[in-house]
Amino acid sequence: MTEKTNHKRLWSRLMEMAKLGATPNGGCNRQALTDLDSMGRALLIEWASEIGCSHHYDEIGNLFIRREGQSPQLPVILVGSHLDTQPSGGKFDGVYGVLAGLEVLHTLTEKEIDTLHPIELVVWTNEEGCRFDCAMMGSAVWTQSMPLQQAYDLQAFDNHARVEDELIRLGQKGQVSARYFPIKAAFELHIEQGPILEHEQLTIGVVKGAQHMSRHNISVWGQEAHAGPTPMSSRRDPMMALSLFLPKLYQLAEEYAPDSRITFGIIDVEPASPNTVPGKLMLTMDIRHPDLATYLDMLEKSEQIISQSCGSLDLEFQLKQSWHAPGVEFSEACIASVQQAVDDLGYSNKVMVSGAGHDAVNLARVVNTSMIFIPCRDGLSHNEAEYASPTDVGKGADVLLNAILSQAV
Ligand SMILES: [Zn+2]
Incomplete structure (x- = not known):
């Protein structure tokens, strides 16, 4: 048996919240730890109190709203996201993730459905990282991947205020660890x-994880030479190496499609003269894949391809990783709860x-x-024109409700 949320109530709350920091083009500017961000949190707390939920802030201002379970000592079912936005956000x-979480709590209360486990709705502090230069800050501290003091000392771009001072000013520096x-x-x-x-005209994304990703600087050295007198056969031209490895690297991405990504975002030669065979080639390569073994395989093969191409032309090269973000695989149990909910509701x-x-x-x-996605128009986000249809918004909340119920009962 499935339960449904109140789609109209959720939509009207989304529109109500969007008034705080509304921009002329229909977007939202409610940046982390500003007065507007604080007003958004206050509005959420007001709605949550109306259905009898308690709330508290932790030391980094993450806001937790609790609906008690029949066994309060049991582990919590957590739901939430963030209320802060980009300067020209949507x-x-x-x-959406926060207000859909509230809608789940409201629906349960209205239908008098008691759960064994407590359910907590969380609003993470400074997810966007635009006013304070650290995206996903509140959750990074909470998961111990960032020291609390380091987060406290971050300074705002607009007025140099420290995170800790802003938390105190807004009354959101809690006692709880x-x-x-x-x-x-x-x-x-x-x-x-x-x-x-x-x-693909689908309603729900059952999200199984986030991709592994890294960026690499590729340098290839040749020999500068005159474009006229130097025969092709006696050149040492790094562009020839590029013409060999680029198609093979795209072919590699093709082999691991559809989840593979390979991007050459910057390409540069020296001395950059139309009349000179380049002496040096530099380019960036960004590689991504959600599956760790496949991602590592792509890394290894890309290095082989570049090495063989340069070697066949007797050109020296260097491959250097400049940035790396490990991917994650979400919990199988959580993914299964989401998939079951989607199947039971019959949503594509x-x-x-x-x-x-x-x-x-x-x-x-x-x-x-784990995560649940719904479509957004033209794939746009971090944009004032960001939009999701009321139908999809409602259906996503239904999936969330039933996934939570399967874990909480
Ligand atoms: Zn977000």
């Missing part, structure tokens, strides 16, 4: 922020991975967690 990014506690399952519902669901869906970072990616390192 009405849905983060906010900003550290993870026993959680049975955690869910984050979010707009996809990409075009896949809309393109596909299993997918997240291309963007989320608080859930931090959480996955310490607690059982």
Whole structure:
């Protein structure tokens, strides 16, 4: 048996929340630890108190709203996302996951459904990382991947205020330790922020994890020579190496499609003269894949391809990793609860991975967690035109409700 949320109430609360920091083009500017962000949290607390929920802040200002379970000592079912936005953000990014979480609590209370486990709705502090330069800050501290003091000392771009001072000013520096506690399952519902669901006309993304990713600088050295007198056969031209390895690297991505990503975002030669064979080639390569073994395989093969191409032309090369972010695989139990809920409700869906970072990616390192996506128009996010349809918004909340129920009962 499935339960449904109140789609109208959820939509009207989304529109109500969007008034706080509304921008002329229909977006939202409610940046972390500003007065507007604080007003958004106050509004949420007001709605939550109306259905009898308690709340508290932890030391880094993460807000927890609790609906008690029949066995209060049992591990919590956690649901939530963030209320802060980009300077020219939309009405849905983060906010949707929070208000859908509230809608789940409201529906349960209204239908007098008691759960064995307590359910907590969390609002993470500073997810966007635009006013303070650290995305997913609140969840990073809570999962112990960032020291509390380091977060406290971050300064705002606009007025140089410290995080800790802003928390005190807004009355959101709580007493409770900003550290993870026993959680049975955690869910984050979010707009996809990409075009896949809309393109395939599907309602729900069952998110199984986030991709592994890294960036590499490739340098190839040749010999500068005159473009006229130097025969092709006696050149040492790094562009020839590029012409060999580039098609093979795209072919490699093709072999691991559809989840593989390979991007050459910057390409540069020296001395960059139309009349000179380049002496040096530099380019960046960004490689991503959700599956660790496949990702490592792609890394190894890409190095072989570049090495063989340069070697066959007797050119020296260097491959250097400049950045790396480990991917995550979400909890199988959480993914199964989401899939079951989607199947029971009969909503169209596909299993997918997240291309963007989320608080859930931090959480996955310490607690059982997974995510649910709904489509957003033209795949747009971090944009005032960000939009999700009322139907999809409602259906995503239904999936969240039933996934939570299967874990909480
Ligand atoms: Zn978000």
